[in-house]
Amino acid sequence: MDRYLTEQRKASIGNAIKSLYQLIVLVEDETYICHVADCNKELDNLKISSVNDYYSLYKTLQKATYFEDRDSLALLSNIDALHDALMKQVYISCECRIRHTDLKYYWSRITICNSSIEDSPIGHEYLILIEDIHTQKDALLAEYNEMAGTIASLKEEYNKLFIENMTDAQTGCYNRKGLKYFEAIALKDSVENNKNIFVCVLDLNGLKYLNDTYGHGAGDTAIATVSGALKKAAPNGSSIIRTGGDEFLVFCPLDKDSTQPDSFGKILEEELTTYNKTHDNPFQVAASYGFVFLPPKEGMESLDEYIEVADEKMYKMKEETDPHKR
Incomplete structure (x- = not known):
């Protein structure tokens, strides 16, 4: 060659x-x-x-x-x-x-x-x-940027669908799917950062009475009012879950010296009182609630135990304040 x-x-x-x-x-x-x-x-x-x-x-x-x-x-x-x-x-x-x-x-x-x-x-x-x-x-950088943009768009769409899948359409609160997801995050945060966990159970007073007497529109109005008041009263960083038709759950990790749990009830009741005074409805919107503010127990994997305690406190309040209790 x-x-x-x-x-x-x-x-x-x-x-x-x-x-x-x-x-x-x-x-x-x-x-x-x-x-x-x-x-x-x-x-x-x-x-x-x-x-x-x-x-x-x-x-x-x-x-x-x-x-x-x-x-x-x-x-x-x-x-x-x-x-x-x-x-x-x-x-x-x-x-x-x-x-x-x-x-x-x-x-x-x-x-x-x-x-x-x-x-x-x-x-x-x-x-x-x-x-x-x-x-x-x-050319490679342009291709990379285009791919990165596509990935960012897909991630954004995924996150949107992910949150939508865990969100209650009527109130904008999370649903039971959101409960399991955010429950794990809250427990992990409270354990790793030595925080207490705030758990509150709330029940709208007299929803069946409102639906039967004034129609389901009145019940929907009451549910929206209570969920709005909850969002304003809940401590910073709270997950608000609609667990049933008239039932809500609120939880979040907080510093042990936080005063937000003490002010929760006052803010909630002030929001509902203001609503009732400024809206000419033939009915009053009210709710019963109970909460605990405790450190997580060793090996705790769910909030069930604290939810049960808060639920008992809620029913005690309902016995005293809800004239339409069943």
Whole structure:
């Protein structure tokens, strides 16, 4: 095959290789003297032709490299480490942005390979090749950004559907699916951060009476009013669950010295009183509730025990305040 490689054809191969790279430099063994085989005009600002040795070349490249990318040149800073690396692999390369003659930065790939005989420890001359990859890099970054945008949109849509699946459409509170999800989060937070957990059970007073006497529209109004009052009265960070037609559950982890549980009932009742005074309904909206504010027990995996205690307190209040209790 070699007989076909005439000097002209060898020159053609050399020209083809030069067209692939912006810079080709040969570094001599032991002396580290640099010989510039080719340098495209866009890198004329580097003044490579005046560089005599490898370390000068490295400093020139580092100075021209965009500051955020300079760490990628770390291996090139130590010729011995570079030599050791090239004894283990055919070449090493890095990607960085290099300042061109127009003073703009363009993506390039710097490749260094050992030009000694393959598998031979004799001779450690190196070829330093700089390749323009700006167009490919821009295309990859555009593709990445498009993919990242798609992923972000899908994530946003997933989160939206996830929350919708756990939300009660009528009140905007969470449903029983949300109970299990947020219950685990609240317990984990209270245990890991040494907090108490606030658990409140609330029941709308006289919903059946309202529905039977004034129609289901009145019952819906009462449910919406109570859920709105709950959202204002509940401690910060609370999960509000509609557990049944007229039943709600509120829970959240709070610092042990928090005063929000003490003010919960006062705020709730003030909200309902204000509503009743400002709306000309033939009925009053009221609710019974009970709550506990305790540290989680060791090994506690659900709020069932605390819900039961709060439920008992709620029924005690209902016995005293709900004239339509069943």
